[in-house]
Amino acid sequence: MDFSCNESTESVGKIEWFLKEIGHQSGAILASGRSYHYYGAGLLDEMGWLEFLGKCLLSGLVDERYIGHRLLDHCGILRLSACPLRPKIPTVVSILK
Incomplete structure (x- = not known):
């Protein structure tokens, strides 16, 4: 999923909370x-993907x-x-377990 939040610790917390x-x-x-x-x-079936x-x-x-x-x-x-248009390699900032 592509989130549209500014990069900040607060945004990561909101995303983690939402996903859980x-x-x-x-x-x-x-x-x-x-x-x-x-x-x-994990993989989602078609219905799970649409619900997500x-x-x-x-x-x-x-x-x-994006959706x-x-x-x-x-x-x-x-x-x-x-x-070239996006020179930053995405980096992991949080792992949900």
């Missing part, structure tokens, strides 16, 4: 350079355009590397 509230107890939160990405430790996207949309913490693109593409992708 919706039942995502394991995964990693990465700082992407402008915000945060969440990578869950819906809960994220209602949270006010995510990039709504729109994921729905149109029928898949979720986030970069783990640097590129």
Whole structure:
């Protein structure tokens, strides 16, 4: 998931709380350079994925355009590397267990 929060300790805490509230107890939160990405430790079936996207949309913490693109593409992708437009390699800032 692509969160649309400024990079701060407070934002990480909000994301951790939100993910645990919706039942995502394991995964990693990465700082992407402008915000945060969440990578869950488990796979979701189609219904679980749609429910996750819906809960994220209602949270006010995510990039709504990212979710729109994921729905149109029928898949979720986030970069783990640097590129010319995004020179910062995402780094792990929190592990949910």
